[in-house]
Amino acid sequence: xxxxxxxxxxxxxxxxxxxxxxxxxxxxxxxxxxxxxxxxxxxxxxxxxxxxxxxxxxxxxxxxxxxxxxxxxxxxxxxxxxxxxxxxxxxxxxxxxxxxxxxxxxxxxxxxxxxxxxxxxxxxxxxxxxxxxxxxxxxxxxxxxxxxxxxxxxxxxxxxx
Amino acid sequence: xxxxxxxxxxxxxxxxxxxxxxxxxxxxxxxxxxxxxxxxxxxxxxxxxxxxxxxxxxxxxxxxxxxxxxxxxxxxxxxxxxxxxxxxxxxxxxxxxxxxxxxxxxxxxxxxxx
Amino acid sequence: xxxxxxxxxxxxxxxxxxxxxxxxxxxxxxxxxxxxxxxxxxxxxxxxxxxxxxxxxxxxxxxxxxxxxxxxxxxxxxxxxxxx
Numbered sequence: 001x002x003x004x005x006x007x008x009x010x011x012x013x014x015x016x017x018x019x020x021x022x023x024x025x026x027x028x029x030x031x032x033x034x035x036x037x038x039x040x041x042x043x044x045x046x047x048x049x050x051x052x053x054x055x056x057x058x059x060x061x062x063x064x065x066x067x068x069x070x071x072x073x074x075x076x077x078x079x080x081x082x083x084x085x086x087x088x089x090x091x092x093x094x095x096x097x098x099x100x101x102x103x104x105x106x107x108x109x110x111x112x113x114x115x116x117x118x119x120x121x122x123x124x125x126x127x128x129x130x131x132x133x134x135x136x137x138x139x140x141x142x143x144x145x146x147x148x149x150x151x152x153x154x155x156x157x158x159x160x161x
Numbered sequence: 162x163x164x165x166x167x168x169x170x171x172x173x174x175x176x177x178x179x180x181x182x183x184x185x186x187x188x189x190x191x192x193x194x195x196x197x198x199x200x201x202x203x204x205x206x207x208x209x210x211x212x213x214x215x216x217x218x219x220x221x222x223x224x225x226x227x228x229x230x231x232x233x234x235x236x237x238x239x240x241x242x243x244x245x246x247x248x249x250x251x252x253x254x255x256x257x258x259x260x261x262x263x264x265x266x267x268x269x270x271x272x273x274x275x
Numbered sequence: 276x277x278x279x280x281x282x283x284x285x286x287x288x289x290x291x292x293x294x295x296x297x298x299x300x301x302x303x304x305x306x307x308x309x310x311x312x313x314x315x316x317x318x319x320x321x322x323x324x325x326x327x328x329x330x331x332x333x334x335x336x337x338x339x340x341x342x343x344x345x346x347x348x349x350x351x352x353x354x355x356x357x358x359x
Contacts, residue, residue, distance in 0.1 A: 016228055017335075017354075019221035069211050075177055075204050082184040091193055091256065114238035115203065120196045121238075122245045131191045132245065171320075175282050178316065182289035185309060192299050194293075197301035198309045206312050209319045213331070216323045222357050225331035226319065229338060234314060236342035240308050248301035 006044055006053070007037045054088045057103065059158040066155065067112060074117040081134065092136050093122060096129050096145045105160035108119060117147055167215030174208030177201045183244035191248050199241040207231055276324055281301025283320070288315055304348045 014029035015021070051060055081089055100106050110121040113131060120132040131148055138144060179239040181201025188194045212231045290313065293306040318334035 010235075014227065018225045019224050023179070071200075071204055074200050075180075078184060078200050079177070079180045082180055082187060082197055087187070089193060091190075093192075093255070109240040109242060110242060111235070114241055115200060118196070119197070120192065121242050122192075122249060132196070134196055135195060163337045167323075171279060171323075174316075175279050178313065179282060180285040182309070182313075185293050185306065186289050191299065191305065194302065195305050198305060202309050202312050206316045206319075209316045210334075213319050213323055217326065220338050222322055222326070222331055224329060225335060226322075228337050229315065229319075229331065232333040232335065232338045232342075232358055236338060237308075239343055240349075241344055244301055244304055244308065244352075247304075247349040247352040248299075251301070251354065253299055266350065267321060 003037060003041055006041060007033050010036055015120050024148060056159050059155060063152075063155040066151075067115075070112075070116040070151075074115060077117045088135070090135050091132065093130055094136065094144050094148075095141065096149050097127055097130055097141070098129060098149055099127075100156060100161070102160050105156045108156055108160070109149070109152055112156075113148060116152075163213045163218070167212040170208045170215065172211035174205045176211065177205035177208065181205060190255055192245060192255065195241050195245055199237060203233060203237045276320065278319055280317070283313060283316055300352060304345065304352065307348070308341065308345045311337060312342070314341075 001031045010033035011029055014033060015026075018025050018029070052058060081087065098106070098109060100109055106124065110124065110129070113119050113129070120133040120134075122130040122132050124130075129149070131144075133144075133148075138147070178201065181198050184197025184201065185194050188197055207230050210226045210233070213226040217223050287310065290306045290310045294303050294310075297303045297306060315334045315338050318330045318337065322328065322330035322334075
């Protein structure tokens with residue numbers, strides 16, 4: 001079941017790349033997707049299939065909208081800091097803690113942290129993430145965790161855990 | 162109608178690209194440069210690709226543009242993360258005006274081994 | 276359209292300035308990574324002008340290859356083997 005879903009995703013990517021439903025193109029896509037799945041199927045992450053349950057998919061849509069809003073905010077934040085003559089930055093590396101366990105959820109969390117306002121994920125050690133923050137506003141680890149991680153963690157828990 | 166939406170997206174995207182590259186030149190150390198450049202150039206390029214969808218309508222070009230948006234969104238933060246970690250492990254310090262560095266405090270001695 | 280291409284070329288020169296000047300090796304790596312993403316933008320604008328999909332093929336392959344190149348450079352900077 002899991003392998004079949006991977007195969008379908010690969011086939012959809014192939015159809016989007018060639019943009020034709022002629023049977024010869026479909027046959028080549030079929031063979032290529034099958035080969036890729038047989039050779040590399042065991043290195044795909046295991047949590048991907050869970051997303052296609054309806055409830056989790058709904059939360060994925062909510063998460064995407066939320067994520068794009070924060071990405072746009074982040075860009076205006078960076079534009080303000082870069083174009084200001086005095087460079088109002090106060091950088092440093094802080095350490096936050098996450099509750100997420102699965103690899104897929106952690107990957108999404110790290111990418112979300114990197115694209116949201118003023119933060120950049122540097123390293124993962126156990127349950128802790130080291131985050132480079134361009135404008136540190138607090139020195140308390142709990143408060144930092146609240147500010148950086150919580151807003152995504154709640155949604156990602158519903159999607160991937 | 163859809164062409165004017167595409168033109169607007171194109172202008173905003175290229176403005177973000179320019180801001181990101183100015184940040185790459187102006188900011189003081191590698192981590193800040195990485196922040197500005199990654200965020201702004203990723204969203205700028207995604208907006209340019211989205212404007213391709215509005216200009217050409219549904220067809221082979223726009224389906225490839227959608228795939229390209231997905232790849233850029235997925236790969237660019239991962240690359241930034243890899244560069245940041247490599248820079249810190251290879252011993253690049255933060256800018257002198259930085260506020261704190263928990264990572265160096267926790268890994269005090271491990272830098273010499275690597 | 277030529278105004279947009281001129282602005283992107285301006286961006287490219289800012290990146291090249293950082294490649295040439297950058298005090299450390301990771302600075303140059305960041306600039307090269309950003310240069311790769313800018314090339315995808317070039318490809319998109321060319322595909323708008325010519326209405327041909329070959330430029331989007333170039334964009335997709337360039338995005339993936341520049342990602343692999345960035346990862347290889349990062350591994351090299353870290354001083355580890357490529358198999359980890």
